[in-house]
Amino acid sequence: MEIDSYLQLRAALDTTTETTGGDSRTGVGAVFINKEIDRMIVETINRDVDFRPLVQRKSMRQLARIWNLKTSLGGTAKTAFYSDGGTGTPQPNRYLQGVASAKSLRSDYEVTGLTQAASSSYFNALDTESRDALTALALTEEQAFILGDDASSETAGITLNGQIGVTGAYKGLKQLLSSASAVATGDSGGFADASTVYNHTRSSTVTDREFKLNVQTVNTNASATNPVSLPNLDSALTLQSIQGGKAANKIFLCPERRLDKLWQLLQPNGRFVIGASEVALDGGGRMLTYRGVKLVGSRFMTYFGVTSVNGSSVTFTDTDNAMCLLDMDHIYFWNVAGVDARHVPIMGLSTAIRSDVEGGYFKTYGTFTVEKFNTQVVIWNLTAP
Numbered sequence: 326m327e328i329d330s331y332l333q334l335r336a337a338l339d340t341t342t343e344t345t346g347g348d349s350r351t352g353v354g355a356v357f358i359n360k361e362i363d364r365m366i367v368e369t370i371n372r373d374v375d376f377r378p379l380v381q382r383k384s385m386r387q388l389a390r391i392w393n394l395k396t397s398l399g400g401t402a403k404t405a406f407y408s409d410g411g412t413g414t415p416q417p418n419r420y421l422q423g424v425a426s427a428k429s430l431r432s433d434y435e436v437t438g439l440t441q442a443a444s445s446s447y448f449n450a451l452d453t454e455s456r457d458a459l460t461a462l463a464l465t466e467e468q469a470f471i472l473g474d475d476a477s478s479e480t481a482g483i484t485l486n487g488q489i490g491v492t493g494a495y496k497g498l499k500q501l502l503s504s505a506s507a508v509a510t511g512d513s514g515g516f517a518d519a520s521t522v523y524n525h526t527r528s529s530t531v532t533d534r535e536f537k538l539n540v541q542t543v544n545t546n547a548s549a550t551n552p553v554s555l556p557n558l559d560s561a562l563t564l565q566s567i568q569g570g571k572a573a574n575k576i577f578l579c580p581e582r583r584l585d586k587l588w589q590l591l592q593p594n595g596r597f598v599i600g601a602s603e604v605a606l607d608g609g610g611r612m613l614t615y616r617g618v619k620l621v622g623s624r625f626m627t628y629f630g631v632t633s634v635n636g637s638s639v640t641f642t643d644t645d646n647a648m649c650l651l652d653m654d655h656i657y658f659w660n661v662a663g664v665d666a667r668h669v670p671i672m673g674l675s676t677a678i679r680s681d682v683e684g685g686y687f688k689t690y691g692t693f694t695v696e697k698f699n700t701q702v703v704i705w706n707l708t709a710p
Contacts, residue, residue: 366448372460375623376578377467380693382658382665387427390659390692394421396537419534423523425692427661428495430465434458435671435684451683455668462666462687465491470658470693471578471625473497477643479628489628489643496522498578499629499641501695502649502703504539505529508637510547512560515539516631516639516705522698541568541702547636550646550708553586558615561650561702570652570700577620579648580629582710584622588613618650631705639705647705655697661690 399416407413434454444450468484468491475490475497490497505527506515519527528535541564545551558577565575579587591613613620629649630642670685695701 366453370457370460371624372464374463374467375621376470376625377463379576379621379653380470380656380658381653382660384661384663385427385659385691386662388661389427390423390425390657390694392423392694392696394423394537394696395419396421396534421525421534421537423525423694423696425495425523425659425694427659427690427692428493429688429690430462430469430494431686431688432458432462432465433684433686435682438681438683441683455685459666459687461485462689466658466689467623468625469494469497471497471499471623472628473500475499475628475643479643481627483624483627495693497693498649498651498695502540502698502701503527504542504703505536506539506542508544508547508633508639510544510636512541512543512564514544515542517637518639538698540698541565541700543702543704544633545704545706547706548634550632550706552708553583553590553648553704555590555615557704557707558650561704562616562618564702565650565652565700568699573652573654573700575618576651576653577615577618577648578626578651579620579622580626580645580710581622581624582627583645583648583707584613584620586710587615587620591615631703633706645709646707647703648707650702650704652697652700655695655700657694657696659691659694664688664690 395418397419399418402414403416405413434457436450436454441450464485468486472490473496474492474494475488476492477489478487479489480487486492490499501522503518503520503522504515505517505519506529508514508517515529517529519529521527522538525535525538527538529539530536541561543557543560543564545553545557561577565571565573577587626648627645628643630644630646631639632642632644632646633639666687666689668685668687670683672683
């Protein structure tokens with residue numbers, strides 16, 4: 326029967342004993358079977374970056390970004406109603422100077438000559454490794470933009486280096502977005518965190534220049550976490566508008582799982598349809614918006630957390646307990662002299678040691694800065710999704 330012939334043929338192809346001289350390794354098969362590696366490599370790496378492309382990249386030619394932050398328009402005495410022929414009292418504006426040092430970031434790759442030759446029939450090892458090095462550079466940048474130099478370890482496999490942040494990196498959103506104002510429920514408090522940012526210590530006193538180094542906050546509850554709600558988003562937008570960010574280029578930035586919760590709140594068949602829509606991006610991408618503001622999810626925001634259990638102090642956690650409303654008009658990456666993912670090829674080690682390898686590295690010089698704080702908002706004490 327036809328089926329018997331098929332079974333006999335399959336048995337002959339599967340056997341490893343009908344022909345001498347075959348490969349003795351288990352599972353390789355008969356000597357006349359030509360084994361071929363699948364040319365399509367199966368990947369386990371998430372290459373997507375979400376926040377990095379939205380950060381403005383500007384150029385500088387110095388070792389640090391230095392800028393002046395105007396913190397007031399002077400005292401109330403500089404502007405007043407006066408009698409005919411009366412006098413005025415000029416009072417100058419007040420400033421703080423911020424300084425952020427540039428950092429060097431590089432991503433290396435290397436392939437031996439033997440590997441290149443052996444793999445040449447089905448893929449270009451050198452090209453693959455170089456592209457992956459470039460991908461790793463972008464992923465590490467986004468990780469540093471959000472989580473900064475937090476060297477704590479992580480075990481979920483979200484980051485490439487097994488750490489929350491990147492050792493030696495610039496400060497990221499996790500370190501920069503804070504407030505010295507006292508903790509309070511709702512949108513009138515802060516984190517009670519008099520930390521230092523760009524060489525200045527935040528102040529909870531409204532009349533101090535350093536008060537302008539505080540971000541705005543929306544606290545779901547003074548002593549317990551609560552699920553995210555649309556009133557939280559509304560409060561954040563209102564706070565930002567009051568501080569002068571009404572016309573700013575803004576985004577909501579949150580972890581991927583929290584983005585799912587926001588999608589569920591904004592389902593078109595629910596009562597929250599008003600204000601919810603999508604925006605189409607170049608390349609066919611689509612992004613959820615709320616009241617015209619894009620909602621962006623980044624897996625690195627999973628480790629951006631702020632909680633409180635006593636209503637007076639906070640804990641900065643490596644968990645999904647916060648999200649941000651960002652004024653992107655004042656968040657930058659400052660690139661030094663155009664060295665941005667610049668490729669440097671390398672062959673061997675030196676003229677004295679000629680290793681049979683080929684590779685190189687990509688390098689970027691620059692620093693990440695948040696240059697205005699009072700229009701940035703952190704929504705916190707959120708229940709983890």
